[in-house]
Amino acid sequence: xxxxxxxxxxxxxxxxxxxxxxxxxxxxxxxxxxxxxxxxxxxxxxxxxxxxxxxxxxxxxxxxxxxxxxxxxxxxxxxxxxxxxxxxxxxxxxxxxxxxxxxxxxxxxxxxxxxxxxxxxxxxxxxxxxxxxxxxxxxxxxxxxxxxxxxxxxxxxxxxxxxxxxxxxxxxxxxxxxxxxxxxxxx
Amino acid sequence: xxxxxxxxxxxxxxxxxxxxxxxxxxxxxxxxxxxxxxxxxxxxxxxxxxxxxxxxxxxxxxxxxxxxxxxxxxxxxxxxxxxxxxxxxxxxxxxxxxxxxxxxxxxxxxxxxxxxxxxxxxxxxxxxxxxxxxxxxxxxxxxxxxxxxxxxxxxxxxxxxxxxxxxxxxxxxxxxxxxxxxxxxxxxxxxxxxxxxxxxxxxxxxxxxxxxxxxxxxxxxxxxxxxxxxxxxxxxxxxxxxxxxxxxxxxxxxxxxxxxxxxxxxxxxxxxxxxxxxxxxxxxxxxxxxxxxxxxxxxxxxxxxxxxxxxxxxxxxxxxxxxxxxxxxxxxxxxxxxxxxxxxxxxxxxxxxxxxxxxxxxxxxxxxxxxxxxxxxxxxxxxxxxxx
Numbered sequence: 001x002x003x004x005x006x007x008x009x010x011x012x013x014x015x016x017x018x019x020x021x022x023x024x025x026x027x028x029x030x031x032x033x034x035x036x037x038x039x040x041x042x043x044x045x046x047x048x049x050x051x052x053x054x055x056x057x058x059x060x061x062x063x064x065x066x067x068x069x070x071x072x073x074x075x076x077x078x079x080x081x082x083x084x085x086x087x088x089x090x091x092x093x094x095x096x097x098x099x100x101x102x103x104x105x106x107x108x109x110x111x112x113x114x115x116x117x118x119x120x121x122x123x124x125x126x127x128x129x130x131x132x133x134x135x136x137x138x139x140x141x142x143x144x145x146x147x148x149x150x151x152x153x154x155x156x157x158x159x160x161x162x163x164x165x166x167x168x169x170x171x172x173x174x175x176x177x178x179x180x181x182x183x184x185x186x187x
Numbered sequence: 188x189x190x191x192x193x194x195x196x197x198x199x200x201x202x203x204x205x206x207x208x209x210x211x212x213x214x215x216x217x218x219x220x221x222x223x224x225x226x227x228x229x230x231x232x233x234x235x236x237x238x239x240x241x242x243x244x245x246x247x248x249x250x251x252x253x254x255x256x257x258x259x260x261x262x263x264x265x266x267x268x269x270x271x272x273x274x275x276x277x278x279x280x281x282x283x284x285x286x287x288x289x290x291x292x293x294x295x296x297x298x299x300x301x302x303x304x305x306x307x308x309x310x311x312x313x314x315x316x317x318x319x320x321x322x323x324x325x326x327x328x329x330x331x332x333x334x335x336x337x338x339x340x341x342x343x344x345x346x347x348x349x350x351x352x353x354x355x356x357x358x359x360x361x362x363x364x365x366x367x368x369x370x371x372x373x374x375x376x377x378x379x380x381x382x383x384x385x386x387x388x389x390x391x392x393x394x395x396x397x398x399x400x401x402x403x404x405x406x407x408x409x410x411x412x413x414x415x416x417x418x419x420x421x422x423x424x425x426x427x428x429x430x431x432x433x434x435x436x437x438x439x440x441x442x443x444x445x446x447x448x449x450x451x452x453x454x455x456x457x458x459x460x461x462x463x464x465x466x467x468x469x470x471x472x473x474x475x476x477x478x479x480x481x482x483x484x485x486x487x488x489x490x491x492x493x494x495x496x497x498x499x500x501x502x503x504x505x506x507x508x509x510x511x512x513x514x515x516x517x518x519x520x521x522x523x524x525x526x527x528x529x530x531x532x533x534x535x536x537x538x539x540x541x542x543x544x545x546x547x548x549x550x551x552x553x554x555x556x557x558x559x560x561x562x563x564x565x566x567x568x569x570x571x572x573x574x575x
Contacts, residue, residue: 019191019359022191022359022360023190031360032191032359032361033358033359034358035353035354035357035358035359036353036357058360059324059458059460059461060457060458060461061323061351061354061355061358061454061457062544062545062546062547063544
């Protein structure tokens with residue numbers, strides 16, 4: 001089983017990101033389970049969502065305390081939330097950032113980090129507003145590439161199934177992030 | 188069709204596929220997406236029902252009772268405070284023998300406010316005359332919603348489908364969604380028989396009943412609740428025949444060859460399957476028994492399943508202040524009449540109140556305490572509480 005924890009802010013689409021990924025993975029005949037951390041989400045407040053992937057039905061119904069990988073939708077959370085808490089030793093962290101992975105070495109020492117300018121990509125595709133872009137589909141492109149949990153084709157099918165508005169723009173953002181994301185660098 | 192959906196959407200699919208004719212509901216977190224999804228399904232023409240927007244949950248249930256008395260299939264959904272406000276009408280629905288189906292998303296009681304899961308809301312309705320069916324996964328939620336209509340309408344008693352807040356209501360996972368035609372074959376249109384409000388044949392129901400007759404009405408509910416055990420099993424079997432998925436009021440998981448058994452309900456059953464596998468791999472002798480029905484309580488099956496066990500650990504995600512967790516009360520009461528040699532020790536645990544996680548680790552802790560303690564404590568152990 002692979003367990004992924006998403007960190008974002010209310011309005012960025014972290015919860016929907018985990019749902020789209022669950023749908024996409026299911027299209028590959030694997031089992032998936034996605035759910036939000038059960039907070040009182042407000043726009044701008046830190047939000048956590050979870051995703052499990054397995055080849056057999058998933059029975060465990062608890063939050064994820066020791067994730068295999070992290071997906072960070074807002075790079076500012078790096079300084080505000082203990083993101084690496086419980087992260088497994090060989091875990092990969094994917095961060096929405098224009099910076100190089102090495103610039104996060106103080107927070108994720110020993111982990112593998114990949115960065116992708118998901119915010120910029122989202123703005124380019126008119127997703128959300130320039131002040132408050134909806135970055136979820138863009139960052140999922142990076143997730144598909146770096147974590148390899150789903151093919152780009154099935155990710156785009158998942159986006160089509162779960163995102164009724166601006167479907168083409170969201171799919172294009174995912175594709176662009178898939179191509180732009182950095183390699184995962186050991187810090 | 189298989190789709191990745193939340194437990195709340197699974198409820199909506201269940202109601203839609205069951206061709207509900209009246210939905211009366213009031214929004215409340217974390218139930219709201221059930222009735223939102225039903226409204227969308229109605230707007231898309233997937234189902235044709237009258238949507239009655241009401242000013243409270245009390246009115247929602249009153250409207251459902253009225254709809255059923257008019258011969259229609261009625262549905263509502265609520266949780267926590269909403270269910271508490273409905274309480275008076277829950278009694279009425281059972282007394283009036285209206286087979287309303289209600290989905291309750293387990294939400295902890297205020298004060299202090301909580302939107303997270305525990306069963307105190309639904310177990311508090313134990314005496315209302317409602318059938319209560321607890322679910323551990325979204326597939327079971329959808330299937331149970333469909334079955335609930337069949338069970339309720341055969342008995343002319345209302346039925347509650349119970350699912351954990353967030354752990355099911357907002358969790359997305361793959362669910363097989365049956366075709367409507369197949370559900371129609373399984374669930375025939377509602378037949379109110381003679382007892383409905385027919386404008387062409389005016390009659391009165393539910394008027395003042397003196398002490399020469401009231402008790403008989405109540406006895407009939409009790410009689411039919413006993414009958415419900417057999418009917419629920421029949422409906423489970425019909426469902427397995429039609430859709431290939433099997434459910435039981437009392438389900439064992441690796442429990443036949445063990446002396447120590449966990450008794451659980453709701454999503455804890457799902458996590459407990461992993462916990463049992465994990466403990467078994469470590470060489471520990473432990474099994475699990477899942478209870479799906481609180482009312483009617485499957486007393487005979489519980490006795491049959493647990494007799495001869497040495498120790499039974501009941502995990503309650505609910506409690507009754509001044510007594511123990513409700514499932515523990517029920518299990519103790521059922522097993523008391525066993526001869527002493529066959530009667531297990533019952534260990535009660537209260538856990539996961541207000542949505543606190545019940546993890547594999549929590550269950551391991553419960554297992555270990557049950558194994559090590561020669562006798563149960565006088566009161567339930569509250570697992571993971573920081574005593575202040």
